[in-house]
Every structure is written in structure tokens, then in C-alpha cells.
Amino acid sequence: MGETKTVGVVGAGTMGAGIVQVALTGGCDVRLFDAAPGAAIRAKAAIAGRIDRLAEKGTLDAAAAAAAKERLTIVDDLAGLAPCGVVVEAVVEDLAVKHAVFTMLEAHCAPDAILASNTSSIPIARIAQALRHRGRVAGMHFFNPVPVMRLVEIIAGPDTEPAVATALAALGKRFGRVPVIVKDAPGFLVNLGGRAFGSEGLAIVHEGAATPEQVDQVMRDCCHFRMGPFELMDLTGIDVNHPVSEIIWQGYYNDPRLRTTPYHRSLREAGRLGRKTGQGHFAYDAAGNRTPGAVPPLPAAPVATRAVLLDVSTPLAELMAGAEMVAHDDGESPLLVSPVGEDCSTVAARLGVDHRRLVAVDLLCDISKRVTLMTAPGADPAMLGAVAARIAGNGRAVTAIKDSPGFIQQRVRAMVANLGCEMAQIGIAAPADIDTAMQLGLNYPQGPLAMADAMGVATVHAILAALQAATGDDRYRPSQWLRRRAQLGLPAATPA
Numbered sequence: 001m002g003e004t005k006t007v008g009v010v011g012a013g014t015m016g017a018g019i020v021q022v023a024l025t026g027g028c029d030v031r032l033f034d035a036a037p038g039a040a041i042r043a044k045a046a047i048a049g050r051i052d053r054l055a056e057k058g059t060l061d062a063a064a065a066a067a068a069k070e071r072l073t074i075v076d077d078l079a080g081l082a083p084c085g086v087v088v089e090a091v092v093e094d095l096a097v098k099h100a101v102f103t104m105l106e107a108h109c110a111p112d113a114i115l116a117s118n119t120s121s122i123p124i125a126r127i128a129q130a131l132r133h134r135g136r137v138a139g140m141h142f143f144n145p146v147p148v149m150r151l152v153e154i155i156a157g158p159d160t161e162p163a164v165a166t167a168l169a170a171l172g173k174r175f176g177r178v179p180v181i182v183k184d185a186p187g188f189l190v191n192l193g194g195r196a197f198g199s200e201g202l203a204i205v206h207e208g209a210a211t212p213e214q215v216d217q218v219m220r221d222c223c224h225f226r227m228g229p230f231e232l233m234d235l236t237g238i239d240v241n242h243p244v245s246e247i248i249w250q251g252y253y254n255d256p257r258l259r260t261t262p263y264h265r266s267l268r269e270a271g272r273l274g275r276k277t278g279q280g281h282f283a284y285d286a287a288g289n290r291t292p293g294a295v296p297p298l299p300a301a302p303v304a305t306r307a308v309l310l311d312v313s314t315p316l317a318e319l320m321a322g323a324e325m326v327a328h329d330d331g332e333s334p335l336l337v338s339p340v341g342e343d344c345s346t347v348a349a350r351l352g353v354d355h356r357r358l359v360a361v362d363l364l365c366d367i368s369k370r371v372t373l374m375t376a377p378g379a380d381p382a383m384l385g386a387v388a389a390r391i392a393g394n395g396r397a398v399t400a401i402k403d404s405p406g407f408i409q410q411r412v413r414a415m416v417a418n419l420g421c422e423m424a425q426i427g428i429a430a431p432a433d434i435d436t437a438m439q440l441g442l443n444y445p446q447g448p449l450a451m452a453d454a455m456g457v458a459t460v461h462a463i464l465a466a467l468q469a470a471t472g473d474d475r476y477r478p479s480q481w482l483r484r485r486a487q488l489g490l491p492a493a494t495p496a
């Protein structure tokens with residue numbers, strides 16, 4: 001392997017400049033090339049400014065900051081990268097441009113120099129096709145903004161020599177990042193794993209079960225996601241996340257688990273791209289403040305004084321504190337259930353109870369702030385209103401949705417967990433690395449396998465099986481990885 005102390009960076013844009021910064025603060029000598037006149041010089045000034053601010057804040061001592069800035073050299077062409085042991089390419093996401101860069105790098109750099117690409121969507125195998133010596137090509141996929149996001153995916157293509165991936169992982173650590181070795185597959189790890197959260201939120205809205213605002217409120221308040229799927233899509237930009245969704249779905253030969261909805265595409269076609277255009281799933285004012293989205297009003301009704309508990313449940317009784325709870329149907333009171341993966345219609349049919357009085361409560365999450373209620377078609381609004389008033393009176397916000405197998409959060413989290421399990425099954429990365437990457441790359445409260453364990457592996461399996469049975473949609477088919485661990489009572493991360 002080449003000497004990794006001297007690192008070349010091609011492309012001085014958003015990502016290239018960030019990569020240069022962490023390489024410098026990691027103690028490397030960096031040689032930077034950008035084809036656009038003046039771009040590298042401008043990046044150099046911006047990087048120096050950011051390093052100075054780190055020194056002002058005390059994150060970096062003054063001598064280290066001065067030395068870091070000294071270690072950056074701008075070069076006029078790719079031949080100037082000849083002394084580098086590793087070159088990281090961060091030019092535009094265009095295969096022809098990347099091929100041209102890599103061919104030149106192969107011509108100029110030492111035969112054992114590592115050539116890495118920061119591509120977010122182009123398979124490493126496709127980039128390496130242009131080269132004679134493909135074993136030294138790998139992905140080194142950073143996240144934006146590079147100095148803040150600690151994760152780096154090291155992507156090993158079919159031809160990448162294991163020592164190359166190992167050397168890039170060591171370099172990633174030197175850059176102060178957390179490296180995770182990932183298989184060369186559509187979306188790599190984080191962009192693939194991140195599909196479930198948004199696409200299941202979209203599926204719920206597509207079915208008319210809830211609004212984007214309701215989905216976001218539940219995922220924040222009941223599951224501790226920092227952002228709901230819709231505000232997240234608006235932040236990343238529909239012009240980014242819709243094409244990424246399509247590329248990954250197509251890359252997995254139209255696997256329905258990865259399918260997005262027509263509504264997602266229509267937003268992109270309408271130019272409603274999220275925060276950047278002032279309108280996406282939500283509207284934003286000139287100062288960037290989000291206008292709250294629609295939430296259907298709760299039906300007005302006198303507070304419930306009595307309810308029938310169809311499930312024996314302490315949390316349900318606590319939520320309804322103040323109302324008389326009875327175990328046998330009195331023919332007039334709301335009927336309370338807490339289904340796992342089933343919708344109200346299925347529960348009513350299974351139990352043979354009056355669907356008009358049935359109110360389902362999602363207990364499979366944190367219910368200290370917000371409670372999700374669900375009713376069947378034809379339900380009596382007074383029943384929902386009475387139960388909602390009682391729960392609200394007991395200090396919880398209430399989200400009332402239409403019939404949905406798995407409410408909101410059961411299905412969203414089950415889909416996130418299932419995709420994490422599928423990534424483990426197909427060897428995208430080691431199970432522990434899947435959780436690390438998803439937490440660091442997406443700020444999830446837990447990685448998907450830890451999420452499966454927190455919900456219960458068998459419970460996640462049951463939610464998905466019920467969703468698949470109710471919808472007939474293979475989108476909800478459980479991963480074999482999940483099924484086996486559910487059948488055997490094992491934790492989600494148990495190796496194969």
C-alpha cells in the first residue's frame with residue numbers, strides 16, 4: 001500500500017473541501033485539485049477560515065491549526081497528485097467525469113496508490129471498470145457536512161483488495177471519522193437503510209390513514225426521532241430523496257419494500273422541493289419557519305365515563321384514569337383494544353365486536369406525551385371523541401388516525417427494523433456496523449437492529465406478518481434474518 005500520509009483530493013466543492021479539512025486536522029499532507037479556475041483557491045480560504053474558528057473555540061490548539069493550514073497544497077492538474085498514497089475523488093456525480101478523472105489518476109499515481117471515490121450513488125464496480133488495476137479502487141463515502149458527520153462508509157467493490165478497504169478505514173479514523181466497511185450495493189448502507197423511514201411515512205399518507213403532520217408528531221413524540229420523515233424529506237430536498245429512492249428501488253430490481261409513492265414524485269415534478277423552495281410536504285415562510293401541517297380535528301364529545309377493556313392492560317387503564325373500566329361489553333360504551341399490527345377492521349372481525357364503538361390505542365411506544373387512536377370505517381365519532389377527551393384530560397396529546405394496520409409508528413419502526421435485518425442478511429455490513437452507521441449517518445435514536453430488540457424481534461415479525469396479511473403486499477414480507485431470530489427467540493444482531 002502507498003504511504004497514506006499524503007492525501008490527494010479531487011474536487012473542491014462542498015464535499016471535497018470538507019474532506020480536505022478533516023484530512024488536514026487529522027495530520028495529513030493534502031494536495032487539492034479542482035478543474036474550475038479559482039475553485040481550489042476559494043476552498044483553501046474557506047477551509048483556513050473554518051480551521052481558524054476551531055482554534056478560536058479551543059477545539060484545536062493554535063499551533064496545530066497553523067500546521068494544518070500549512071499542509072495544504074493546491075495543484076494545477078491531476079499530475080500534481082503523483083506523490084499521494086491515497087486520492088479521494090469528490091467531483092460531480094457523473095460517471096463519465098469520474099471515469100476521466102480515474103483514468104488520469106491511474107496514469108499519474110504510483111501503482112500502489114489507493115484511488116477512492118466519494119460517490120453517493122454510482123457503484124464502485126462501475127467506476128473501477130475504466131481502470132486496468134481495479135483492486136485499489138474503493139468508495140470512501142463521507143456525509144455532509146463532513147467535519148460534523150462522523151460516519152464514513154468504506155465501500156469495497158467486488159474487485160477491491162481487502163487491504164485497500166482496511167487502509168481506507170484506518171485513514172478514516174485518522175480523519176477523526178468512524179469508518180464502517182460496506183458492500184458495493186445500491187445506496188450502500190445509510191442511503192439504503194434510510195429508505196424505510198420516509199417511504200413508510202409516505203405509504204401511510206398515500207393510504208389516507210394520517211397526514212404528514214400526524215406522522216411526524218408520532219415519530220418524534222412516541223419514538224424519539226429527532227425529526228419526522230416528512231420534515232426530514234423537506235430538509236434533504238425532494239429533488240434529492242425522490243431520485244435516490246428511485247435509484248435504490250430500481251437497483252434492487254423493484255423490491256416493493258423500497259417503493260416510494262406517486263405523491264413523492266408529484267411533489268418533485270411540481271417543484272415543491274422542501275425548505276429550499278419554501279414548500280414541500282409543509283410550507284415555510286421567508287425566515288424558514290415551518291407552517292404546521294393539517295391535523296384533522298378530534299370529534300367533540302362528552303368525556304368518556306366508562307369504557308370496555310377488551311385487552312387486559314394496565315397502561316390502557318392508566319390512560320383512561322377517571323373512567324370506569326369494565327371487562328364485559330355493556331352494549332353502549334367505547335370498546336378499547338391495543339392491537340399489534342392489526343387494524344380496527346381486522347380486530348372487530350376477529351373478536352366479533354361492534355366496530356362502531358371500537359377505539360384502538362397504540363401502546364407499543366412511549367405514550368407519556370402523545371397517544372395514537374385509530375377507528376374503523378363507519379365508527380361512531382362520539383366514541384372516539386369521548387376516549388380522546390379522557391386521554392387528553394389525563395395529560396396526553398392525542399393523534400386520531402384512520403384505520404391502518406400497525407397504526408403509524410408500529411409500521412414505520414417495523415419497516416426500519418426489517419430493512420436493517422435484510423441488510424444484515426445480504427451482508428451489506430456487520431450487524432453492529434449497521435446500527436452504528438444508521439445512528440451516526442441519520443441521527444436515529446437507535447440502529448435498526450437495536451430497534452428490533454427494543455420492540456421485541458417476535459413483535460416486529462408479528463407486525464409485518466399482519467401488515468402483509470392485511471394488504472397482500474410483499475412490501476411487508478419479513479426478512480429471513482428477522483424471521484429466524486423471531487422463531488428462535490434470539491436478539492436481532494445474532495450472527496448467521
Ligand SMILES: NC(=O)c1ccc[n+]([C@@H]2O[C@H](COP(=O)([O-])OP(=O)(O)OC[C@H]3O[C@@H](n4cnc5c(N)ncnc54)[C@H](O)[C@@H]3O)[C@@H](O)[C@H]2O)c1
Binds near residue numbers: 013094101118
Ligand atoms: N453534497 C452531498 O451532500 C454529498 C454527500 C455525499 C457524497 N456526495 C458526492 O460527492 C461528490 C461531490 O459532491 P459535492 O456536493 O461536493 O459537489 P460540488 O458540486 O459542490 O463540487 C464538485 C466540484 O468538483 C469540481 N469538478 C468537476 N469536474 C471536475 C474534474 N473533472 N476534475 C476536477 N474537479 C472537477 C467542480 O468544479 C466542483 O468544485 C459527488 O459524487 C456527490 O454525489 C455528495
